[in-house]
Amino acid sequence: MSESSNEPGRAGRLPLVVGARGGGICVAAILAAVGALFAWQASLLDLGHVGLPGPGFFPLVLAIVVTALAIIIGVEHWRAPAGGEKVALFHRDVLIVMAASLAVPLVFSALGALLALGLFAVAILVIVGRVPLLLAIVAAAAFVATCWIMFEVLLGLQLPVGPF
């Protein structure tokens, strides 16, 4: 957890600071829940038997192990002294890049790849890179045009064109 001791830089205006203990328990709980979900789904498949396992056997065993290990990790964190290390999560820039990245596949087909990626670039350059809007638009347009030449014209890759 080396990151936990890092001083937030310029990007760190809005970090969510959580205790390593509480955060660790939460992450372990999520992992245990994922393991339990897989175990439940695997139990619906044909398990076969120990000698000749079916398609559900291997994932069921693995899911149970993941759940068990996650519970052990959670207990370890729970036993750790309270008020110890802190972990800074989701700095402003991180949140913005995450949100913008998750928006890309949403609009990738609808707007077309080049427009979607261009908007992504402008948003990141302006909000995270603090580049003036006009310069960001020019830079994004130039980069997207380069991508178009390189991937579509030269390499013949078919990217979604959207409504245009």
Added chain:
Amino acid sequence: MESFHQLINGFAVALSWKGLLYCFIGCLWGTIVGVLPGLGPLAGMTLLLPLTFGLDPTIGIIMLTGIFYGAMYGGSTTSILVRIPGEAASVVTCIDGYEMAKQGRAGPALMIAAVGSFIGGSFSLLGLMFIAPPLAKLMIAIGPSVEVVLILLSLGVIAVVSPGSRIKTATMITLGLLVGTIGLDNITAVPRFTFGNPNLSGGLSFAALAIGLFGLSEILLNLENSQTIKAITPKLKDLVPRWKDIRDSSPAIARGSIIGFIFGIIPGVSHVVSTFVSYAVEKRFSKNPEEFGKGAIAGVAGPETANNAVTGTAMIPLLALGIPSIPATAILLSALTIHGVQPGPLLMTTRPEVFWGLVASMYIGNVILLVLNLPLVGLFVNLLRIPYNWLVPIIVIISIIGVYSVNSSVTDIWIMMISGCVGYVLRKFAYEMAPLLLALVLGDRLEGSFRLSLTMSGGDYATFVDRSAIIVLGSVLGLLLTIQASAWIFGYRKSLADEAEGA
């Protein structure tokens, strides 16, 4: 003699203007993606995969392979000068490389890393040339039960050598194996965890997961520290190592070559693991283990040699058996298949120009990289002076296009983005991503071989211990796990005892 004759023919292909040009492009791009945090050989190869579609298969493979070993070289530069591993295999180099740089010894660290990489890469090529055919026959003879033990051994080694919490590493390994079961069951074709989505039938895209978990999460983590990058740029005259450096690093280079060679040839074990193992071995063999972590040159020479020694031998199972041994060679397999070239035992007879052209180009590529990396180290470091926030959209956009180009699927972009966010959170809480990805690659084969072995033996588990080789491998694995379990139990009990004492 036959091999030399074929090698000369291979050099004729590799030394053609096209061969040289695309080898250079591959090495240069590989070095760049190795230098830039968030891009590694996987992303670099995926991004340029479409470029090979219009090329002769030999030339295309020469370029992609150049990216692979170029990234190994490039990764060491930023590890030593900035303490940022350009790619996962350079993580270990950060430990002592950056300490050396802080002590004003960046030049010798870079020089030894480059020379070690060259020696490791060349050594593994000899293996590819001379040991591939008999070893291929031996590997063909290996049954699925041995493969199960080998894979478990690999995972056991990862659990031992990975940094951080062992139980978190074990969780990541198991999670990787579990995620690898998503998609159609290889034996019965029953869909598992697809929730009716046909895009998940083939499983989660490995390229999307790899770029998300490693690349995107790295970008997010680096955004938090974007002002802390301070590169140490050595002058060319400072590159010459001292006699003591050569003396200390020579045995490490020799051992690193062997370790990289072994790990490269074992299917499923990546270059990342070879660096951890090499570091652990050097620390064990060192007369001054306390120097490790404080600028020991053997801690740079061993891992850097090992990760380059992997590149040659990793080609053996791919080219001789048609089995990719590490993720990067899986991309090479895709490229070869796209070009209608089927890697396997017949490759050397049906398409010798592909095999020997590749071998020859790797010799040339190693020389290109040696020439490229040392004098131009300042240029590559300057890439890091570009504000990181400006690089983010460039890296993400190229990654998106690269991931999309493999299957033309928006689902893959979703997988990349979501796994990037998940990877960021997990890494903040000290979960390692490399064991997860490695287990993901191995999981399919582990399950397939496990079930096939049981089917062949009629459900008799003794099939896993009925050969001396298996017993030896199993014993090593058992020993590793026992040591690991003892260490964990001892540490756990000790902490309980300390707590009780404190109370």
